[in-house]
Amino acid sequence: MKTSKLFFTVLFLTQTFVIDAQNSFTTSGSEDIDRVRKEIVINSTTKENFREHSVLMYMWVGTLQHLGADLRSFYDIDKKYYQLENQVNRKKGKEKIEATQKMTVLIDAGFAKLEEIHNEYLKNGSIFKPFESDGKGFPKGGNMDAEWPMFQSNKHNNGYSEAPGPKYGRTAWKFPVGLGWYVRPVIENGSVYVTSPGMYTTCFKLSLKTGKILWKSTQEHPLFGIYKYPAMMSTPVIQGDKIILREVNSHGGNKGQAKNLVYIDKNTGKTISKSYAGHVDYRTQNAPVASNDDYVVYPFGVSDIYQYPPVCQNFNRLICKDKNNKKQMWDFNVGDIDALAEPVLSKYQVFQGTTEGYLYALNLKPGVSGQKNFNNEQATNEKKLIAWNFKAEGAINTKVLLDDGKVYFGANDGVIYCLNEVDGKLLWSKKVNKIEKRARKHFTNPLIDNGVLFIGSANKNAYAIDVNTGDILWKKETKDWIRAKPVATKKHIYFADVQGNIYKYKKNGKQVWCKQISTHPIFADLTISEDKIVLNDSNLLTFCLNLDGKVIWKHSILSAYWNNEGERIFTDVLSGGTYYQSKPTAANNKLFFGNPAGFLYAVDADTGKEKWKFEMGGAISVGPAIMDGKVYVGQQGGERFFYCLDAETGEVVWKQTVPGGWVWGSATVDDGLVYVPTVNGYAVCLDGKTGHIVWMYPTAKSVPAEPAIDGDIVYFGSWSRSLYAFNKKTGKIIWKANGVGLDSGTLISQDGKIYLPHHSNIFMSFNSKTGEILTEGNTNESDKGKYTNFNASPAFHNGKGFFTARVGIGLKGVPLTSKVYSVYAKTAKVNWTFPDGGGLSAPALANGRLYIGSGNYPYLYCLDQETGKLLWNYKMGTRIEESTLCIYRDKVFALAGDGYVHAVE
Known part of the structure; x- marks a missing residue:
């Protein structure tokens, strides 16, 4: 419907919302949101564009929340939207058409209401104004020795402490943690391709020279919400005129919306196709895919935490399909594949490391490792898939490097290996002096330049190694762990550490400078082209540097703008789920917390200075539990172990396999026992000293919430809508109540x-x-x-x-x-x-x-x-x-x- 009127009016819920086209237009900060705001003044939302409009409507909601705008007047539209979404997706025929028509009208009403909220914010500011207290009138006293050693302070979960608490509401310190963002930028022909985990935007094509957006790809799906919408979490793979990305999220497993490889036109950013690659839980940190233009290969594992019973399988298979991900060539169980150990393809083979320390060379066509007979279909049915495998003494949690007929990689035994690419025979190995056992990935992906292998390490050293002999030519100490693959120019080599520092060395090892580029860890590999270094940090920023470390431009990986105060205001929403879930705990002057990147930190509670960090296989959603000088903690998405660490050093005391391996809710500790709620649906009791399983009980669905203890009874709640009371020492069921569902919130047990x-x-x-x-x-x-x-x-x-x-x-x-x-x-x-x-x-x-x-x-x-x-x-x-x-x-x-x-x- 077109109109030449200066006023556009929508009737909804007995209210009239008006957009005045003559009034001055103030930007939302997003070109896409502003485009729709202007469009609907002239043309109403239609059945063809209502999904894009609905996503952008809620992206504007997210931006207004970030600004602190009062959104209470949007409640009615919000409720009606989800009622209509359900009808649009479930109804058929005439009823579906009617529901869709109502939805188009509702979306226009929604934008009109957000115009009002936006203008009210511009006039009066945020709904709540930040302010500090002078501390006067604050009660005196409080126990400075009171600890907060587990979720919600104690075994009752009552959230109460006898500590004095803060008076003023001002910053004492801040500690940067960041996402587990291992997705690296890809540079080709003066353009930079950057994956985005946004609900709306999935990928950017940027100008290498200026950082200007050349295009961005977007997505639309029928089921809305941050847990429903996929997030892209793979490095862009360039395949001819296409870009390949891989989806992650939490909901639906292999029947949900996030289970695909997404093919994007490299020239326009338009989505060409989507095809099944298996659901990946967003807490896994990374969803790898690789291609050599003829085939695509990716790790595969089955995860669906909402099933009866839940399925929590880590990556343990490799899938090989044709380049369009349609025809399956083979499906091979190689064992546990760390999400950080991406497959690497040559023309005829794929190379994959595993956490058990095996490196596999697999023929893309079984039995064919070279040009001979590669196009002979008969040969593929008669020959073997495995060309060779090699066993290292530690986990291989990084990509390998293929160069001049050799395979190079580092393993968690502190050894760098060089193998013959044809048969996997060891040519040389070199063990470094110091091994950081708390790291999940001891070495970076290697780089070879002019006969020298450059590699970084979690032992805070950058190495230069002779590619022919394995001799260490030089090593240089850095301020923190090195996780990103370095880059080289003709005369220099550049490394990055997880404090956000960039180091420039001469090829002889002399340091030229060290500069802090990011406030947050840099995990993703560095890239370089045309004397420009491009990197992604864990704060979702892309930086472009010149060779002297000066920032030429930066770009927010999640769409945003910077306001006058220098704050980044997001105009897109981080999709897949909620990432920052870990609950801080404190004891003995140390604060303990995890992050989405799988790191558990212990920092000085007074200063925020890091004491130690320990790395796990997936995101840490739990609050670390402290008992008798030990820390008890698990992860979700990457491995099968629950850990006990020394609270002073972060070193492993023991680790135990728990059912399914994944843990969302925090453990509760009492009387030397550790009570663990598992994603796989088991209530588990472990011996705190040894890690031995004392008892466990299957509840049929995930146990996401923290257990509580009162007297001799421990209480667990499950997604099976059951509340269980167990004898805390024997696991005997005392009673069970049905119809009670616990999720993000848990129970309190006391008195x-x-x-x-x-x-x-x-x-x-x-x-x-x-x-x-x-x-x-x-x-x-x-x-x-x-x-x-x-x-x-x-x-x-x-x-x-x-x-x-x-x-x-x-x-x-x-x-x-x-x-x-x-x-x-x-x-x-x-x-x-x-x-x-x-x-x-x-x-x-x-x-x-x-x-x-x-x-x-x-x-x-x-x-x-x-x-x-x-x-x-x-x-x-x-x-x-x-x-x-x-x-x-x-x-x-x-x-x-x-x-x-x-x-x-």
């Missing part, structure tokens, strides 16, 4: 009662000994408020419970807003509410104060426990995702979605 969030009610409570329901909680609609859902852990102290709700659906996993409730435990009567805070994160209590981070806005609040009065408001870079807070001494610690741990005093 003979269990309290838990109950989605539609503010809380439920049970008799902890018998399982008898004591109260269904507060179901009063006026008390709960509209569009609320309770799925976050509460906190309890002094007869009151503190709950938080998601308000509105929003991006699913990111609500429109959130809300905090103070509730009397006995009566479920609401004492007070605060109009933001939590969502999927939990409150923390100390010294008469409640601390809560927002799940939708970039704020961390301090409230008075008795009145709900706001005492200070601290601004972070973005919201808190599913992490929870830690109170230790006079600080509160928060892992936020901006890739920092914030220490607030």
Whole structure:
């Protein structure tokens, strides 16, 4: 429908929204959002473009959240959108057509409402203004020795500490953690191709010279939400006139939306096709794919954490298909393949390392390792697939390098190997003096330049090695682990470390300079072309440097703009799921936390200085549990082990295989035992000293939430909608309650009662000994408020419970807003509410104060426990995702979605 009117009017839910085309237009910060804003003034949304418009509508919601705009007036449209989405996707025939038509009208109404919210923000600023406290009136006292050694402070999960807590709401220090972003930029013919994990944008083509966007590829899918939409998490593979990317996310497994290789036109950025490659959980960190223009090869493993029972299989097979990923050539089980050990293809073979230390050379056509008979189909049926394999003494968690008939790689035994490419025979090996056993990937991918092999190491050394003999020509110490493959020019070699530093050396090893380029770790391999070095960091920034280390341009891998204060404001949303989930804990003056890159850190709680780090195979979503000088922690997405580490050194005390291997919820520790909830659906009890399994019980679906302990009973909740009470020493079931689902939030057990969030009610409570329901909680609609859902852990102290709700659906996993409730435990009567805070994160209590981070806005609040009065408001870079807070001494610690741990005093 076209109109020449200056006013465009949409009727929806008895309200009229008007866009005045004559008013001045203020940008949203996104060209794509602004384009649609202008289009719908002239042409209404149609059935052909409503999916793109709906994605961009919610991208604008995300941007406005980042800015702190008041989105409460968007609730009705938000609710109606998801009702219509369900109808559009499920209905058929006339009903589908009618639902789609309603959706097009709704989207235009949504943009009109966001115009109002946008203009209100420009006029009045954010809904909450950050401010500090002078500390006056803050209660004195508090126990400076009180620790926070596990999720929500203690085995009861009540979120309470006797520590004094922070007074002022100001930064004490920040520690950068970042994503596990191993996706490297690819340069060809003056253009740079950069993968994006956005909900809207999936890849950029940039000018190498200027960083200008030449095109960007985008995506549309029928099921919306950050867990539903795929994220691209592979290095772009150039195959002729196409770019190949690989998808990841959390939901749906091989029946969901994220399971494909995506082929993109290299000249236009348009998606050409998608084809099945197997679902990859986004916490795996990387979803490799390789091609030699004739074939595609990729690691494969089955994962679907929502199945009965859940499936948590790491990469353990290689799939070879034709170049279009249509015809399967073979499917081979090579064993565990680390996501960081990408396959490498020659014309006739593929080379793959494994965590067991095997390197396989597999014929792309079984039995054919050279030109002879390569096109003979008969030969493929009669010959063997394995050309050769070689066993190293340590895991091979990196790509190999093929050069001049030889294969080069480093392994986690601290040895660099050179093999004959034809038969795999060892030509030479060289062991370095110091091995960093806490690293998952001891060496970088190697580089060869003029007869010298350059390689970096987690032992904080850069090496130059003679390719013929393996002799070390020189080594240079760096400030931190080296993870990225180096690059070389005619006279110099460049390395990067995980502190964000770039090092320039002469070919004889003399250091020219060291410059910090990024605030965050650099994991992805460096690239170079036309005297320009291009790199991606774990803060989702692409940098282009000249050879003197000066930044020529930088580009946000996730679409964004920089405001006048120098803050990066995202105009796209990180897709696949929520990444910053680890919950900080503290003991003995150290703060412990994990990150999406699989690193567990121990830092000085006063200064933020790193004490040690330990690397696992996938993202760390848990809060490390500390008991008797040991740290207990697991990961999700990459391996089968649960770890016990020495709290002082980070060295492995023991590791244990738990069912499925993956852990989302934190362990609870008590009386020398460790209680582990597994993604595979088992409640597990381990001996804290030895790691031996004391008992375990299958619950049929994932156990995502943390267990709690009261007396002799340990409580686990499962996605099977069952609540279990076990004897904590024997595993005998004391009682079981059905119809109770726990997810991001878990239960509190204390004083003979269990309290838990109950989605539609503010809380439920049970008799902890018998399982008898004591109260269904507060179901009063006026008390709960509209569009609320309770799925976050509460906190309890002094007869009151503190709950938080998601308000509105929003991006699913990111609500429109959130809300905090103070509730009397006995009566479920609401004492007070605060109009933001939590969502999927939990409150923390100390010294008469409640601390809560927002799940939708970039704020961390301090409230008075008795009145709900706001005492200070601290601004972070973005919201808190599913992490929870830690109170230790006079600080509160928060892992936020901006890739920092914030220490607030």
